[in-house]
Amino acid sequence: MHLYTYFQSSASYRVRIALNLKNIAVDQSFIDLTKAEQHAVDYARVNPQKMVPSLMLDSGDVLTQSLAIMEYLDERYPQPPLLPKEPLARAHARAVAMLIAGDISAINNLKIRLYLKREFGANDEAVGRWIQHWLHDGFSALESLLARSPHTGDFCAGNAPSIADCTLIPQVFNARRFAVDLTNYSHIRRIVKNCEALEAF
Amino acid sequence: MHLYTYFQSSASYRVRIALNLKNIAVDQSFIDLTKAEQHAVDYARVNPQKMVPSLMLDSGDVLTQSLAIMEYLDERYPQPPLLPKEPLARAHARAVAMLIAGDISAINNLKIRLYLKREFGANDEAVGRWIQHWLHDGFSALESLLARSPHTGDFCAGNAPSIADCTLIPQVFNARRFAVDLTNYSHIRRIVKNCEALEAF
Numbered sequence: 031m032h033l034y035t036y037f038q039s040s041a042s043y044r045v046r047i048a049l050n051l052k053n054i055a056v057d058q059s060f061i062d063l064t065k066a067e068q069h070a071v072d073y074a075r076v077n078p079q080k081m082v083p084s085l086m087l088d089s090g091d092v093l094t095q096s097l098a099i100m101e102y103l104d105e106r107y108p109q110p111p112l113l114p115k116e117p118l119a120r121a122h123a124r125a126v127a128m129l130i131a132g133d134i135s136a137i138n139n140l141k142i143r144l145y146l147k148r149e150f151g152a153n154d155e156a157v158g159r160w161i162q163h164w165l166h167d168g169f170s171a172l173e174s175l176l177a178r179s180p181h182t183g184d185f186c187a188g189n190a191p192s193i194a195d196c197t198l199i200p201q202v203f204n205a206r207r208f209a210v211d212l213t214n215y216s217h218i219r220r221i222v223k224n225c226e227a228l229e230a231f
Numbered sequence: 232m233h234l235y236t237y238f239q240s241s242a243s244y245r246v247r248i249a250l251n252l253k254n255i256a257v258d259q260s261f262i263d264l265t266k267a268e269q270h271a272v273d274y275a276r277v278n279p280q281k282m283v284p285s286l287m288l289d290s291g292d293v294l295t296q297s298l299a300i301m302e303y304l305d306e307r308y309p310q311p312p313l314l315p316k317e318p319l320a321r322a323h324a325r326a327v328a329m330l331i332a333g334d335i336s337a338i339n340n341l342k343i344r345l346y347l348k349r350e351f352g353a354n355d356e357a358v359g360r361w362i363q364h365w366l367h368d369g370f371s372a373l374e375s376l377l378a379r380s381p382h383t384g385d386f387c388a389g390n391a392p393s394i395a396d397c398t399l400i401p402q403v404f405n406a407r408r409f410a411v412d413l414t415n416y417s418h419i420r421r422i423v424k425n426c427e428a429l430e431a432f
Binding site: 078079080081091093094095097098099101102105106117118120121122124125127128129131132133135136137139141142145146149150152156159160163167170171174175178 | 279280281282292294295296298299300302303306307318319321322323325326329330332333334336337338340342343346347350351353357360361364368371372375376379
């Protein structure tokens, strides 16, 4: 398999963690987003959305969207599982992953930041406030979800890493990059510590 | 089961379609987003993210995030299925749903529009351009994905409705509301027509 990735892409980072957890080796191509390489004609043929990651299978089929890729990996290579067994616990894991991927990460994406600068004349400071706002907005909700759910354990969903943790850690990496204070998010910090003790992350 | 919903929420509309397709009757509460009812203390207890939909089960457990809710419904009430059987086709269905939910809908959400007005002084016209921009950005990519995938059929993934179609139709409803021209999206239009022939949508 061949992974199209970039080191500062949190969506790519999710898939790299999932591959590590499943001990799957892949070839990698680095698509430099700061040089707009995702817009190159050759890459648009790989992924018409012009985003990373993309996972090209040995068959030539290309998978896009990080959460869909992780679900595929989990169905195709079930051990170790990236989702709990019980439907309610699975729903919790997926809700955490989707909250982070949809309601934080997608909003703070590079193409959004470029639009804010281009169309609203936002400067770096205003863009920084935007990023911090949606990180806090999402992490506050996530902290409450983790606090109330009986499915929260050493990790976001139970006592083993799941797609939720694969999604959380790259977002925490971003939060640190943009100097977001995580003091109030004790469940998130506890889970991050448990994840970061694992080589796969 | 009890669904917290709002008629203009595309995320809620996804779940209503999924429930219809599975012929599951639920009680409903309407959370009026235009009156900020999602921020009421009682509702924040139901869903700490202060968004709709939320699905409260008879056990009192509350599920959030529309795609996670649809996956739960599909695991718990398998007939008729909301995902194809084959892993690659499932990945395609999920990628379509996540592209729409994450890279269009989450960006065009009410809370984002309010932030643009509040922090960037965006007027209605600028907000309208924002919405149209991300709709075209996402639909262009989606149209290419549907065109190239061997898993596209009468519906987004195969010849039966899936979570992808449950996610597409509410976004098309939004596109029409914001006067987005769908002429160039022939695959999307063909699938929408097939969906709209079904009572569940």
